[in-house]
Amino acid sequence: MSANSPPGSSDDTEPTDRAVPPNLIESLGARIRDLDVDSIRHYLAQKLGFYEPSEPTSPVEQVLEEVSLEGIVKWIKSEKCKNIITLSGAGISTAAGIPDFRSPETGLYHNLQKYNLPEPQAIFEINFFRENPKPFFTLAKELYPGSFKPTLSHYFIKLLCDKGLLLRHYTQNIDTLERVAGLPEEKIVEAHGTFYTSHCLDCKKEYSLDYVKEIIFRDEIPICTNCPGIIKPDIVFFGESLPDRFQRCLQQDFQRCDMLIIMGSSLEVQPFASLIDMVPEWCPRLLINREKAGVRSPLLQLWGLSGGGLQLDEESTRDVARLGDCDEGCQDLAQRLGWGEELQALVAREHARLEREGHITTVHTPISNIEIGSAGSSTAEHKL
Ligand code: CNA
Numbered sequence: 598m599s600a601n602s603p604p605g606s607s608d609d610t611e612p613t614d615r616a617v618p619p620n621l622i623e624s625l626g627a628r629i630r631d632l633d634v635d636s637i638r639h640y641l642a643q644k645l646g647f648y649e650p651s652e653p654t655s656p657v658e659q660v661l662e663e664v665s666l667e668g669i670v671k672w673i674k675s676e677k678c679k680n681i682i683t684l685s686g687a688g689i690s691t692a693a694g695i696p697d698f699r700s701p702e703t704g705l706y707h708n709l710q711k712y713n714l715p716e717p718q719a720i721f722e723i724n725f726f727r728e729n730p731k732p733f734f735t736l737a738k739e740l741y742p743g744s745f746k747p748t749l750s751h752y753f754i755k756l757l758c759d760k761g762l763l764l765r766h767y768t769q770n771i772d773t774l775e776r777v778a779g780l781p782e783e784k785i786v787e788a789h790g791t792f793y794t795s796h797c798l799d800c801k802k803e804y805s806l807d808y809v810k811e812i813i814f815r816d817e818i819p820i821c822t823n824c825p826g827i828i829k830p831d832i833v834f835f836g837e838s839l840p841d842r843f844q845r846c847l848q849q850d851f852q853r854c855d856m857l858i859i860m861g862s863s864l865e866v867q868p869f870a871s872l873i874d875m876v877p878e879w880c881p882r883l884l885i886n887r888e889k890a891g892v893r894s895p896l897l898q899l900w901g902l903s904g905g906g907l908q909l910d911e912e913s914t915r916d917v918a919r920l921g922d923c924d925e926g927c928q929d930l931a932q933r934l935g936w937g938e939e940l941q942a943l944v945a946r947e948h949a950r951l952e953r954e955g956h957i958t959t960v961h962t963p964i965s966n967i968e969i970g971s972a973g974s975s976t977a978e979h980k981l
Contacts, residue, residue, distance in 0.1 A: 657878045659914040660855075669883050669917055670933040673762070673856060680764035681757055681856040684872055688861020688886060689750040689923050690772050695740055699863050700887075705736070723834040727798065730818055730827050737830065738813050740772065742792050742806065746951050747778035750860055750885075752944045753927035755780050756936060765850050767843075769862060769869050771832040773806075778947065788843045788869050790832040795819070799826030839868070851875035857882040861923045864891030874905040882907060884918040885926035 660677070661668040672678050687697030698705050706717040709732075719725040720732050755778045757763040767786045768775055773793055775785050787793075795804040800823050809828055812819040819828035833839055854876040863886075864870040873882060873891055884890060884907060893906030907916045919926045931940040 657914065660879055661881050661915060664913050664915065664917060666883075666917055666919055666930070666933065669856075669881055670930070672881055673934060678856050679762065680850075680853050681762045681858060682764050682850060682854045682876070683754050683757065683766045684857065684859045684862065684869070685750075685754075685766065685768045685770060685775075686860070686862025686864075687770060688863075689748060690745070690770055690774055691861070692748040692750070692922070692924050693745040693772075693774060695745055695772055697861075699865065709736075718835060721832075721834050723836045726829065726834060727827070730829075734813055734818055737792070738816070741810055741813065742773040742777070743810065745772065745774060745777075746948055747774040749924040749940065749944050750927045751775060751778035751780075752947060753931055753940060754778070756931065756940055756943060758784055760936075764854060765846060767847075767869070767872060769866060771830075777951070786840075786843055786846045788833075788839055789866075790830075790840060792830045792832060795828050795830045797821035797824065797826040797828050800824045802828075804828050847872065847875065852877060854880055856880065858885065859883070859891070860885045860927070862886065862890060863888075871905065873907060879915065881915045881917070883930075884909070884916070885921075885923050885930070886918070887921065889918055889920070 660672060662671055673681070687695070691697050691700070691703075696703050696705050696708070701707060709717045709720060714720055714732060715725070720736060726733055751774050754763065754766050754775065758766075758780055763784055765786055766775060766780060766784055767788055769789045771787070771789055771791055773787075773791055775787075776782070776793070792809075793806050795806070795809045796802065797804075800821060802821055802823050804819070809819050809830060812828075820826070821828055851872070852875075857873065857876050857880055859873060859882065862870075864873065870891060876882065889907075889909055891907045893908050907918070909916055909918045919929065928937065928940065931937050
């Protein structure tokens with residue numbers, strides 16, 4: 598059968614315009630009777646362009662004694678689990694006071710709607726930014742690193758690292774709180790970039806976090822000292838490519854991963870969301886989030902196709918969801934692992950240190966109260 602053939606047919610029985618059967622209904626009925634479910638499945642997979650393994654695969658080994666949080670805990674405690682990857686999103690930082698994108702009422706998208714942007718995402722679109730950087734810098738001032746303390750979830754990741762279990766932490770966040778929590782730079786992949794460094798959009802001259810911060814906090818737009826270009830923090834806007842480090846690390850990490858923990862993400866942004874499907878097929882995956890996310894399409898499941906995504910039902914052999922707040926979920930997991938007190942102590946000690954060093958959470962104007970000028974109304978030299 599050729600790749601585009603319907604199921605159950607061979608190339609020499611392909612219908613052609615010339616060969617119209619004398620009794621079409623009878624012939625069609627006979628052909629449908631000949632089809633098994635697998636053939637129909639393959640045919641639809643090909644026609645609809647869904648992923649399908651080319652060779653039949655052998656059953657995947659189940660490594661969890663039970664598919665539950667307790668099963669995950671036993672796996673992490675076992676000698677076999679050595680390379681944990683954590684994936685995170687804005688949900689691990691909301692407890693620090695930084696709003697996420699999509700939460701109803703509190704998410705940035707909800708609150709940016711009134712700022713006369715062509716669409717909420719425009720604030721993070723590179724072409725819009727070149728035209729009108731003002732809304733982004735107003736928001737950047739609000740979100741700027743240096744005013745927030747890492748959450749318990751950040752310190753849980755640090756604890757995994759201290760225990761020698763963390764292969765890598767991939768974050769979509771741009772708030773640098775993983776760095777503030779003391780995670781070594783080589784363990785972090787900032788998939789959507791970071792405020793940590795900035796570059797001139799035109800001549801590419803690099804600027805430090807402190808240099809740019811000082812200008813943004815004066816409510817001015819940072820302009821290059823070499824040329825008239827705007828200085829943009831190195832966060833990835835829609836329409837920009839992800840950092841090279843993201844590509845490099847994922848190629849060496851994901852096949853080695855033996856436990857994936859996903860925290861505080863809606864798993865709506867690609868290509869990051871697809872990382873959950875890059876671990877080996879047997880690798881347990883734990884979602885710690887307020888809501889289910891990244892769930893495999895029920896339509897694909899109905900057809901027995903993988904298609905990617907988490908399988909959060911009773912059929913699952915490796916995926917577990919711990920729904921609720923990330924900090925609560927991480928504390929629960931730490932407790933079950935016997936690290937509960939250690940995690941509490943780490944958070945208390947580190948927060949005290951940050952406060953001593955003047956790294957204190959400031960009281961911010963809620964995002965919804967920030968005045969942002971209308972789209973297309975500013976130029977680089979304007980004040981915010
Ligand atoms: P998102 O699409 O806003 O989803 C956040 C997810 O976290 C949602 O499923 C929420 O239900 C969940 N959530 C929120 N708070 C909590 C909590 N305390 N405990 C548990 N779950 C919670 O954000 P994603 O990260 O999935 O989307 C990717 C975007 C968001 C990236 O491009 C980021 O750059 C961007 N972003 C980052 C930050 C930051 O750096 N802190 C803030 C806002 C947006």
